[in-house]
Amino acid sequence: MAAAIANDSPKYKNSLICCSPSVEITSRASSSSTSGCVSADESYDSNYIPKSIANKKLKIHSSATKEEIEKAINQCKELVLSSPQCSDERKWLVRYLVELRLRLEDIKDNDGQVRVRVSIKGHHFEQQINPTNRKQYCDHCSGVIWSIVQSSYICNDCGYLCHYKCVDHICRVCAHVVMTEKGSFEMSICPERGLAAQDYKCAECQTALTFKDTWNEPRLCDYTGLYFCATCHWNDLSAIPARVVHNWDWEKRYVSRLAFQMLNLSWSRPYIDIESINSRLFSFIAELEWVHKMRRDLEWMRRYLCACTEGTNLLSPLFVQLGDVNKKYSMAHLQAINDGSLETQLTELTEVCRSHITNCALCSGKGYLCEVCGNNEILYPFDSGALMCDKCNSMYHRGCWLRKGEKCLKCLRLEERKKTTDVVETDSTDTLEYDIDKFVD
The missing domain is CATH 3.30.40.10 (Zinc/RING finger domain, C3HC4 (zinc finger))
Structure with missing residues (x-):
């Protein structure tokens, strides 16, 4: 039994404990029984009942009252005395009897009332009414939670799980x-x-x-x-x-x-700003750089779709997460990039959004025209063959931009207009000062 503890319990998992029985291990196993782990044989399934007593209806609900537990204890005592010695049936009954007594002590400590909700150290505990069939361990004492008879609490926020008797002694903040x-x-x-x-x-x-x-x-x-x-x-x-x-x-x-x-x-919260923490990662991970570019495209698409009544229906949860302007990633996003699943989802999403923007009369009317070549092709900021001026937001074909020496025609006109305006204002100021001086003389 002690070997089973060292092999199966999460408390001793992958530890340096020798699994061979010894005095030290036996004493440790017996002391752990006071914290909810009554039997050292933790490989035992708490939901398993021997066939010979399966029809006795010994199991009680986790919210059973004091009278129901006392009745189950008396019934279990009689079955222990009538069962064969050293049999599996008697071993199960003895374990079950001890658990019933522990459950009865829990109820007596609280004056017969089981607390449904408990708030401590930021946790918001609620009593487990319908526990799962899988084996559960207490986060406080690491002992097995016998869901058949033991009351247990689980935190609704972080999933912290503990015995009823351990809830007042936890030291971990939520x-x-x-x-x-x-x-x-x-x-x-x-x-x-x-x-x-x-x-x-x-x-x-x-x-x-x-x-x-x-x-x-x-x-x-x-x-x-x-x-x-x-x-x-x-x-x-x-x-x-x-x-x-x-x-x-x-x-x-x-x-x-x-x-x-x-x-x-x-895991799914966008806490990681890769640009400020390690911007060089984009040059080493091609998939990450591609997703980062697609996020910039989604940011422009969001501006079009939010102004269109039909386009707002395309704002899926994935679009809202990756189309945000904060450029932060969650661990779930990075894991999807590593697995390659996010690339497929983004490709489908961008194609649907692009198709709507280019075919919608309202969205396509907010496109741009390249004034270098003068054709009627509508350009959008998320087009791969288009380039936007950082100063005035004018759009050009990438080839036209290079042919003009990477100079924006609109910015050149604005500079010339500003120079002309400055010269006119200077001339008018000089003339005004000369007339005033002449008038004074």
Whole structure:
């Protein structure tokens, strides 16, 4: 059983613990039972009932009252006494009996009332009424949550999951609150400060860390650069935004539970400004440079579509995300660029928008004409063969622009007009001063 803990529990996953049974492991397993992990055999499925007692209807709802739990305890006691010794049936009944007693103690501690909602450290917990069939672990004590009989809470904002008895003792601030206040990712690659800067304690729960005790071995979070204990660091794997932006490195690395929740919450939020952080990345990643160009085209298309009643129907969620003027990317966008899926979506989107603008009477009437060649071809700012003047926003064919020495005809006319106006104003000022002096004399 102790070996199953070391192999299956997220608390000991990929740790240096020897999975062979020993006195130290056995004592640790027994002590963990007080935190919701009653049985050391964590590979046991809490939703499985032996066939011999499947028709006894022993399972109770997670919102059962005190009287219902006491009735289930008495029934379970009778079945334990009548079951064969050392059988799988008796083992299951004993585990279930202990869980029922723990559940009864939870209700007694709260005067018979189960709190439906709890707010603590930025979390907004709600009781799990219909938990899933998959195995769940408490984010506070890393013990198994036995959904059959144990009450549990889940945060509606960050997904923090904990036992009913652990909710008042959590020390982790809600990841949603942390990312909302910060509003950006950590852009330094693993900013490690060392265990000495943390006073050899876990960055979250302040548990003493040491390399001598494998149960309290420090684990480095590659996102924050801080060290955590095994309870706060489950060796979750995630891509690191700083490594992606600086090196386009998508290899997943170990992060703490807090960092894992923060990255999951902010994965689709546009927090990354590649132009200001690492503008050279565009020259190395061709797909990223192409998407960046398409975003500029979508920005011009948005100006046309927003002024058209029919064009507003084309403003899909993807268009709103990538057509924004802030030029920021989310990790989901960068991952789609790396996978190649965003290129297909953008191509289809731009073709549909371009077709509407060129065929719509209202949108096409806001196009431009090239005054160099003088033909009737309508130009748009998002055309690849057109070029816009940065000063006066005049449009030219790229070939016409080069043929005129990259000089804008409208800007030249404005400069000549300004010079002429300045000369006329100077002459009129000089004449006025001469007449006044003559009048005074």
